[in-house]
Amino acid sequence: MYKGKLFVISAPSGAGKTSLCNKLLAKYPKRLRYSISFTTREPRVGEVNGEDYFFIDEKEFKKMVDSGEFLEWAVVHGNYYGTSKKVIENFIKDGFDVILDIDPQGARQIKSKFNDAIFIFIIAPSLKELRNRLINRRTESMEKINLRLKNALKEIKFFKMYDYLIINRFLNVAFEELDAIYKAEHLKTRDIDDIEKIIDLEV
Structure with missing residues (x-):
């Protein structure tokens, strides 16, 4: 009935983006998929390769860039991040909605390629609160938190x-x-090609 949609979600680290995305994925497990990015950064405690990110080295990442395998890629906090073009296209083709968790650099690239993508920005109520959340995660040094x-x-x-x-x-x-x-984006008339697929018009 509906076309697969791409939801591009960005947020500064510590704003709660991952928790919110996970809750949405848990609520709509049959309709929603998460695009796993490739990155050259080291895994944090508890992160699993192939579930949180695909962790690869810089040489392999640059090889994928040269092969045109990324829909978008960027350098963030000194590490490379990229989104597989094939993964996104296959999900949408099969009718699934996709959550793409990327920074504004990547979002800008996506905006020029996916006119129908939905862009959502998440922020903490203050920088002071953001700082406290980053400190309480206990995953990084103060130098990295300040960055x-x-x-x-x-x-x-x-x-x-x-x-x-x-x-x-x-x-x-x-x-x-x-x-x-998420619900409102699936109620837009522009995505409905044939009203008879939704309601019975026979009297």
């Missing part, structure tokens, strides 16, 4: 490039907003 805060200031300036803005003060409220966006 992420510096980059957060740059990323926030791109919020107008997105269709929706969610301020994650409370996770449950932010999720209700994300869920509402």
